[in-house]
Amino acid sequence: MRNLKKILIAIPSEIIFEGIVRILDISKQDIFRLHSLEELAQFNGSSQIDVILIDPSLIQHDLVLFNKVATEFEGAKWVGIVFSYIEQSVLEQFDSLVYIGDKPEVITRKFRKLLESENTHETHIRNTLTEREIDVLKLLVQGNSNKEIADKLFISTHTVITHRKNISQKTGIKSVSGLTIYAVLNKIIALDAYSK
Structure with a gap:
């Protein structure tokens, strides 16, 4: 070596x-x-x-x-x-x-x-979202509050907030509308789910 x-x-x-x-x-x-x-x-x-x-x-x-x-x-x-x-x-x-x-x-x-x-x-692995962060992102762009996300994923609200911070840090996007576009472009969510 x-x-x-x-x-x-x-x-x-x-x-x-x-x-x-x-x-x-x-x-x-x-x-x-x-x-x-x-x-x-x-x-x-x-x-x-x-x-x-x-x-x-x-x-x-x-x-x-x-x-x-x-x-x-x-x-x-x-x-x-x-x-x-x-x-x-x-x-x-x-x-x-x-x-x-x-x-x-x-x-x-x-x-x-x-x-x-x-x-x-x-994209370096540090910049990719974990499975749990993707779960949080999907629920977030569907309009769920931190508490609703916590209840659906059986985690604490504090953990949801931490995941949201990590998502914003990794993507460089802070707004929910921006994260929605990110999720669609990266095929995390389907666009037709929002066209109805």
């Missing part, structure tokens, strides 16, 4: 950090070590970074800040180092995932594959 420019590792656990460095055979001169999402947000030199390894629990409760940080590291590959339960919507933010139980050769293979793959996605 010596063909990398720079790797940024944001993992608080010293044991996991040392294990990843050893498995990937990375020179410590090629690594920036951070311990939190806030440190990552303040990091200067994002253009030098090829790969970011991060503990997904660091972003789990602040996806808005994560999405803001992710735009600063354009072109970098994001790898989640998973060693506890993390919600699927958080795991979907990553280009690749490494699990604590993965064998060293599996981890190395995942990294090679990640580095060899080109950025062919038109």
Whole structure:
């Protein structure tokens, strides 16, 4: 793994950090070590970074800040180092995932594959809506209030508001009418459902 420019590792656990460095055979001169999402947000030199390894629990409760940080590291590959339960919507933010139980050769293979793959996605995975966000969007453009959406999806109103914020952040659209157009253009809803 010596063909990398720079790797940024944001993992608080010293044991996991040392294990990843050893498995990937990375020179410590090629690594920036951070311990939190806030440190990552303040990091200067994002253009030098090829790969970011991060503990997904660091972003789990602040996806808005994560999405803001992710735009600063354009072109970098994001790898989640998973060693506890993390919600699927958080795991979907990553280009690749490494699990604590993965064998060293599996981890190395995942990294090679990640580095060899080109950025062919038109929209980066962080900018795509999760299934739950799509459910919220569908109900929102049908004219449902936050409380009605919460009742229909069996989630709290606070969770609906969080999903709405994430939808607005990812799409760049704040108004319901704008989100309706977005949903039609992206085939999330059918136009004929509104022509009756």
